[in-house]
Amino acid sequence: MLEIENLTISYGDHKVIDALSVSLSVHCIHGLVGMNGAGKTTLLNTMAGFIRAGQGTILMEGNPLKRADLAFLETENFFYSHITGREYLGLFKAPAGVPDIDEWNRMFSLPLDQLIDGYSSGMKRKLALAGVLRQDKPLVILDEPFNGLDLESSRLLSLIITRLKQRGTTVIITSHILGSLTGVCDHIHLLRNGKIMFSRDKENFATLEQDIFKDVDPGFFDLVNSII
Amino acid sequence: MTSRIIRLRFIQLYRGSADIGLFRALFLAIVLLPLISLFLIQRVGVHPWPIVIPVGTLYIVWLIHSRRKDYHFLLTIAPHPERVFMAEYVLFTIPVTVLLLSAALYLHVLIFCATILLLAFSVPARVSTISRTVRLPIIPAGMFEWQSGIRKNLVVIILFYIPGLFGFYQIWLSALSLLMLTMIFVSFYSEYEPLNMLAAGGYRSWGFLTRKVTRHVGCFALFLLPLFILAIVNSEYRLITAGYFLASVNLLAFSILLKYYQYRPGAYSGAHQMLTTLASFISVILPVAILVAVFNVFLAAGANQTLKRYLNAGN
Incomplete structure (x- = not known):
């Protein structure tokens, strides 16, 4: 199990994650949804070790989660200028058994010998994804991985995620597009005001959208209509 | 990993210098850099230059450090990004260290190097969370x-x-x-x-x-x-x-x-x-x-x- 217990993270006086506790089964695909500012990225950044939690613990199979246990794709990816895709992928340490870069790239079809500066945003996203996945870690965290991907690449990503699960990897994904999550996830969790409001299993995805929006104030729609 | 990143930085520098253009690169290498070096060599022992040179260099290093965008990226690929920072800054400031040593400013060198290390081991300001907005x-x-x-x-x-x-x-x-x-x-x-x-x-x-x-x-x-x-x-x-x-x-x-x-x-x-x-x-x-x-x-x-x-x- 991946257990998050009593996790609290604040920026100044503002509590972004508020005593969050949740247990996530391993070797599964978990989706995380929530409105902008709900705390999704903060939670993932904390799991990745980028942010130190004010209090609480994150345990994986009973041991504190270490940075070495996970591979993390951020919402916005960093690329050094004037380097090629091949040089970039060379920075990610791949364990024995992972195919070499050219073999790996057969899935992504990227022009690896060109400078990354000339890549489109979708190609950059695929390159970052290729690097993250090459590390072959037991936990893979993908923050908005479908952003900027075309239909074909989104399909490829869904296939890769499903394959990762089959190989025993635990995957956590966030997305604003509910459909992209329901297609691959085993469980989806709604984060609101720094807390997990509810979790749904695959069998209950049919009513998910309804459940997410049931608390939205109907006056909000009137407000939009009155402004635009 | 540190050596791999440093190697990449040199590749970046080499390819980036091509962007400056041949004439400007030659002007920089043949005229400006020797002129600045000569000026600094002459002044390093004269007040207030023993302070201005290291403080100016430290400021540049701080500027680079505080604007770094690669901290999170390095965290995902290397267990200790601080070592990468340290190697980069030490390499970048070798000319200044040599300049200060040539003027026998040993205490200055000591403080200079210690500050470089302190900077390298601090979290870049760009990734620190801003919780208050200065009006x-x-x-x-x-x-x-x-x-x-x-x-x-x-x-x-x-x-x-x-x-x-x-x-x-x-x-x-x-x-x-x-x-x-x-x-x-x-x-x-x-x-x-x-x-x-x-x-x-x-x-x-x-x-x-x-x-x-x-x-x-x-x-x-x-x-x-x-x-x-x-x-x-x-x-x-x-x-x-x-x-x-x-x-x-x-x-x-x-x-x-x-x-x-x-x-x-x-x-x-x-x-x-x-x-x-x-x-x-x-x-x-x-x-x-x-x-x-x-x-x-x-x-x-x-x-x-x-x-x-x-x-x-x-x-």
Whole structure:
């Protein structure tokens, strides 16, 4: 199990994650949804070790989660200028058994010998994804991985995620597009005001959208209509 | 991993230098760098240069460190990004360390190296979370570079401004303060705004440029005015003091014009930062500052050409 217990993270006086506790089964695909500012990225950044939690613990199979246990794709990816895709992928340490870069790239079809500066945003996203996945870690965290991907690449990503699960990897994904999550996830969790409001299993995805929006104030729609 | 990253940095430098252009690269290598080196070798033992050289270098390192965007990326690929930072900064500052050692300034070297290590092992400010917004009602709404830059550098600006006010007592304090403040303010223009912000005012290229330069340079001159008055009142170097203040204002114009000469929507330019820092340092030799002023005229024409593509299209 991946257990998050009593996790609290604040920026100044503002509590972004508020005593969050949740247990996530391993070797599964978990989706995380929530409105902008709900705390999704903060939670993932904390799991990745980028942010130190004010209090609480994150345990994986009973041991504190270490940075070495996970591979993390951020919402916005960093690329050094004037380097090629091949040089970039060379920075990610791949364990024995992972195919070499050219073999790996057969899935992504990227022009690896060109400078990354000339890549489109979708190609950059695929390159970052290729690097993250090459590390072959037991936990893979993908923050908005479908952003900027075309239909074909989104399909490829869904296939890769499903394959990762089959190989025993635990995957956590966030997305604003509910459909992209329901297609691959085993469980989806709604984060609101720094807390997990509810979790749904695959069998209950049919009513998910309804459940997410049931608390939205109907006056909000009137407000939009009155402004635009 | 550290050696792999350092190797990549050298590859970046090599490929990036090709972007500067052959003539400018040759000019830099054959004329400017030897000129600056000669100047620094001559001055390293003379007060106040034993302080100005390491403090200036540390400021540049701090500037690079605080603007780093690769901290999270390095965390995902290397267990200790601090080692990468340390290796980069130590390599970058070798010439200054050698310069200080050549003048037998051992204590300076010790403090200099210790500060480099401290910087390398600190979390870059860019990734630290901003929890409070400093209100800046004095800055006009359109001067977003200043709003952002001052918020990022407020403490350092105050730290360098206060000693400058004692210029009437020790003129070198004023000189140090002026150099540092100029370097801080010219660095505000290394990030390029997106196209919609550029076009928001509805100006044509030349109108946009003249408005931007006069407004920003005017505000900078006003900001420096108290330092200038206090430095010139009791200083015996009135002409030189006036020259340096003009050079500072001129450097700000250089930074703005260079930004729009190289403008690419929403980009960040390391070359801009490097060139403005270099221009700030060489402007310490006042005749070179005049060259920068002449260069600004050509830069303005180039910036106008670049902006035409974005602002005059369809008109």
